[in-house]
Amino acid sequence: MENIAAPSQHGVEVASNFRLTSVIVALLGLLAMAVPTMVSIAQDHWATEYGVHGPIILATGAWLIWRERKMISAERRELTSALWAVPVLIFGLVWLFARTFAILSVESLALYFVLLTATIVYLGPQVARKLWFPFLYLAFLIVPPGSLIDELTQPLKMWISAAAVDLLSIVGYPVANTGAIIQVGQYQLLVADACAGLMSLLSLTAIGLFYNYLNSGNDAKRAAVLLTAIIPMAVLANLIRVVALVLLTYHAGSQVAQGFMHDMAGLFTFSVALAGMFLADSVYTKLFVKER
Numbered sequence: 470m471e472n473i474a475a476p477s478q479h480g481v482e483v484a485s486n487f488r489l490t491s492v493i494v495a496l497l498g499l500l501a502m503a504v505p506t507m508v509s510i511a512q513d514h515w516a517t518e519y520g521v522h523g524p525i526i527l528a529t530g531a532w533l534i535w536r537e538r539k540m541i542s543a544e545r546r547e548l549t550s551a552l553w554a555v556p557v558l559i560f561g562l563v564w565l566f567a568r569t570f571a572i573l574s575v576e577s578l579a580l581y582f583v584l585l586t587a588t589i590v591y592l593g594p595q596v597a598r599k600l601w602f603p604f605l606y607l608a609f610l611i612v613p614p615g616s617l618i619d620e621l622t623q624p625l626k627m628w629i630s631a632a633a634v635d636l637l638s639i640v641g642y643p644v645a646n647t648g649a650i651i652q653v654g655q656y657q658l659l660v661a662d663a664c665a666g667l668m669s670l671l672s673l674t675a676i677g678l679f680y681n682y683l684n685s686g687n688d689a690k691r692a693a694v695l696l697t698a699i700i701p702m703a704v705l706a707n708l709i710r711v712v713a714l715v716l717l718t719y720h721a722g723s724q725v726a727q728g729f730m731h732d733m734a735g736l737f738t739f740s741v742a743l744a745g746m747f748l749a750d751s752v753y754t755k756l757f758v759k760e761r
Contacts, residue, residue, distance in 0.1 A: 495591065502580055503584070509576070510573065527610060529679060530603055533682075540599060544593065545591075546592075546596075548589065548593065553586065553590045556586050557590070564579035564583060576612075581607070588604075602682050606678060626660045627648060629660055630646045642715075642716075642719065653719045656722075656723050674696060674699055681695055694750070695750055698748075698750075699742070706741040
């Protein structure tokens with residue numbers, strides 16, 4: 470009996486070692502993809518006003534996954550079907566193509582789906598379903614295409630420029646606009662994409678979802694109220710920002726307005742929009758959430 474059991478035990482150990490080796494190789498492969506992509510995102514996207522929210526989302530998203538570590542350990546079920554290698558291979562090839570030709574938006578999207586598929590394979594569908602919010606939240610790390618940003622921000626730029634000129638004209642300032650270019654006195658200002666509200670919408674939407682998830686979990690109505698409030702608040706905040714920059718340019722000159730005060734105006738308007746979201750949540754809580 471001992472001679473028969475020994476090979477069986479040896480076979481189990483070999484299978485276990487092979488599985489462990491495959492997991493280590495897979496992790497090293499994922500790191501080899503994720504690290505250079507995240508470095509590129511940090512250098513080319515997070516360093517701009519478009520992606521300033523990225524490090525916060527990465528840190529808080531990682532924390533959301535870390536807080537579920539007990540659930541992951543308890544419910545982890547590795548899939549053994551070789552068919553799951555197909556989507557990983559497809560997304561990996563897309564990642565390699567985008568990496569080769571420096572298409573960061575496609576590269577980050579492909580990496581996202583590689584990591585999502587790897588989670589399903591090595592942790593199991595049940596764990597992946599319970600991690601649905603962290604993965605939804607981390608999707609905000611995907612770099613949006615520049616052409617899409619231009620297309621979406623153009624109407625906002627036009628509207629904010631016209632609204633800012635109308636407001637300042639009412640109080641007697643010598644302002645006019647041609648499209649997204651505002652003329653005030655002897656100065657000209659271009660309402661840039663960052664001032665048009667899209668990036669504020671993305672940042673605030675991510676923060677709103679994170680806030681709602683921590684406070685109310687799956688309360689879809691509350692999430693809808695917060696996200697609905699974010700849109701007008703972000704647009705209003707960016708309108709205030711443009712008006713403030715026009716006033717700074719007129720009274721203090723373009724160097725002051727486009728320097729430190731430009732960044733401070735962005736921080737102020739972001740705070741205004743965030744405060745508006747919290748106000749909407751407070752109103753919703755008082756009206757619709759019953760006290761226990």
